[in-house]
Amino acid sequence: MSYRIRPGKPLTREVVRIAEIQYRSAIDILRRQPDGPYQAIHDARKRFKRLRGLLRLIRGAAPEFSARENARLRDVAATLSAVRDATALVEALDHLLASGAAGENRPALSAIRARLAARRDCIATEETDLEARITAAIATCQDGIEALGGLRLPRSRKKAVAVLAKGTARNYGKAVSALETAVETGEAADWHDLRKHIKYHRMHVQLLSRAWPGEMALRAGTAGLAGEALGDAHDLDTLKTLIATDPDTVGGEAEIAVLRVCMITRSTRLHDEVRKTVSNLLRDAPDVLEAHIAALWRDAAG
Template identity: 80%
Template sequence: MSYRIRPGKPLTGEVVRIAQIQYERAIHVLRRQPDGPYQAIHDARKRFKRLRGLFRLVRAAAPDFFARENARLRDMAATLSEVRDATALVEALDHLLASGAAGESRPALKAIRARLAARRDRIATAAVDLDARITAAIAICQDGIGALADLQLPARRKKAIALLAGGTAKNYGKAVSALERAIESGDPEDWHDLRKRIKYHRMHIQLLSLAWPGEMALRARIADIAGEALGDDHDLDALKTLIATDPEAIGSEAEIAVLRACMIARSARLHDQVRDIVKNLLGDSPGALEAHISALWRDAAG
């Protein structure tokens, strides 16, 4: 129940309960670091994303709260992202090597991967202020818990249901539009926007899953698969940025040419995969989804 809104319960209390759990778990992992500081940061950043998804769901009823807390979480995550971003580039090479896009280019890709792994290790070693950043993040999480006292959401059941259904449908509509734009333009930013919308949709479905666990679990699974594919594509775009800003970190011009060709092939396959995955997930109109969720939640709330 840690990331699920319970039907029939006061909405403010449910959102505060869920948010406090996410903040406390982020604090715990940042303090304890059972698998080291970098895994702790990775785990905490997942909690921050869940918090942003939760607050986005009820944004319409608390716009000022959302703006303030979303900025708090976004900025905090950014201070902890450097090593994780470098790690993601190594993982992008791993995915390329495991995909059909590698072909006869495996030796060049392995050499590039080794350089990116060394770059990641240098960045990790140079992060001398990491402890200070983690301490600051813990303090910000504690401030976030305190700020939950300011949150006030509709107390009446009808308005609470409308808020949840409307918040889900609004983000869903943006996902539908993002898919259309991404297919038409091919712009990496449009594909990245689709990824964000799919991720938020997955969070919203999980938050509302007690209304109809079977259907919601299926939607969440489809969103997970699409989100993973879009995440791989986003990492390829980050590689493209590194090629433009620091080509020496990649390798020779010949190696970069090989990498570019593999990236283009891999990205095209990922886009095709995403289109197939989400054609049913995003097949309804936002209005139809809103009405469906409203009906489910009314039944579940009793």
């Protein structure tokens, strides 16, 4: 698998190999656009997220490199986000309509969805410089590939194990803390912070899956379910922001009142679902997970 670190191989070489695969995949998708430019952008942004997850894993051993390349990826993704962000709001309405939260309010929600879809299409029409931004994104990916030549990670097997175990545990510990904070405050920003760390944890166990495929696949699957639920909740929070800043785009007062009730119901269910989903995933202390990952990786590396 392309997004897997091979135990026993030089860590720098493995990280460079994986990063280059992700960069070249993004370049190929953006150039060919087999399903159109917007799907290509969506697929390329997935590669950027995987690259950022890889950088977060090794950040402790290469802080300057990781910070610089993470900023590169964050910035290029931002240049390609406008239509994707508008599409996410349409999908939020789709999920509301498909959930039990809609109830008898389907006509009002359907009308709002139609307006949000029109807004998305308008944004797409106004993106007259899209091809130029895609070309710039391809150039940025090529720069990222060149920058990989400057990465230097520990060469000894013992130190490489420590980098991977500590990197995984560091992000995992932030996920544990983020869950506690989100449950306590209920604030959208805190749930979004949890989402970020859960998604990175999923990437990290995918990267380390050759150490124990069964356990890592289970952790990745659980984190994936939680990440999807948190993503749906984040889209609702983004919709809430649009209601506050541009209510006329969404609908009239009566429709918005209906939408708010449905959003609260759906958001509450999603957060309850997340708490149940991650109860076992985040049950261990970070130092326990670090020791476990280190032991697994030492055994796998031979």
